[in-house]
Amino acid sequence: MAVVISGTGLYTPTQSISNDELVHCFNQYVEKFNLTHSQEIEEGKIVALSPSDSSFIEKASGIKSRYVMEKESILNVDIMSPRYTERDNDQLSMQAEIGVAAAKEAMLAANKTPADIDLIIVACAYTQRSYPAMAIEIQNALGCGGWGFDMLVACSAATFGIINAANAIRSGTAKTVLVINPEILSPQINYRDRDSHFIFGDVATASIIEDESTANA
């Protein structure tokens, strides 16, 4: 049996932050911190913070800009973290929403309807809602049947999700699997940490995994 990826989907937020924008805010923070603690720095009780640098970030990581769901608060030196409007439990969560957007694109690419999907695996670094599962929330939003579950595997989430989808098909427990990787990582970044403030952004990807014989894309 040959298991294939028959369609893929991608959702990127409308907002993004360039290295220059990120560094500008970080350096404002550094200036403010060093000024506030100038006495302790002079007395050797605190080490002064060093500024960040756009070209260093690109050289060290290759990153020129990152997509985020909410930019304004991240670039506000008094906040430096994203802020979202809270949603009721009966509303679709932000993470499910971006997962659904990527999933629809993947289903379209693979020429699949919700009725074709019999397993949804949401594989990502963390889930916004634990119960019953992001996969179930997305299953309901798309109108899919079958079963679904979440897997938390940090940076390897997408590959582990796809492997589990392929294994489910090979073992006969599913025919057509939708694997979704909705990552909203900007809330987990410490934008005041020079070594890592440039890493990660927000995105969702999706893939349809099925047996080659049923793939008609």
Ligand SMILES: CC(C)(COP(=O)(O)OP(=O)(O)OC[C@H]1O[C@@H](n2cnc3c(N)ncnc32)[C@H](O)[C@@H]1OP(=O)(O)O)[C@@H](O)C(=O)NCCC(=O)NCCS
């Ligand atoms: C930033 C990074 C490359 C620094 O490497 P390191 O091994 O910790 O080494 P150092 O702390 O000695 O930093 C190396 C140099 O980079 C400089 N540097 C680090 N962060 C910087 C920044 N944001 N802007 C400018 N220079 C920076 C240091 O000042 C140092 O300069 P020097 O050699 O002139 O003293 C490293 O911490 C990194 O890769 N961070 C991201 C890791 C991460 O979050 N990965 C995700 C895994 S899932």
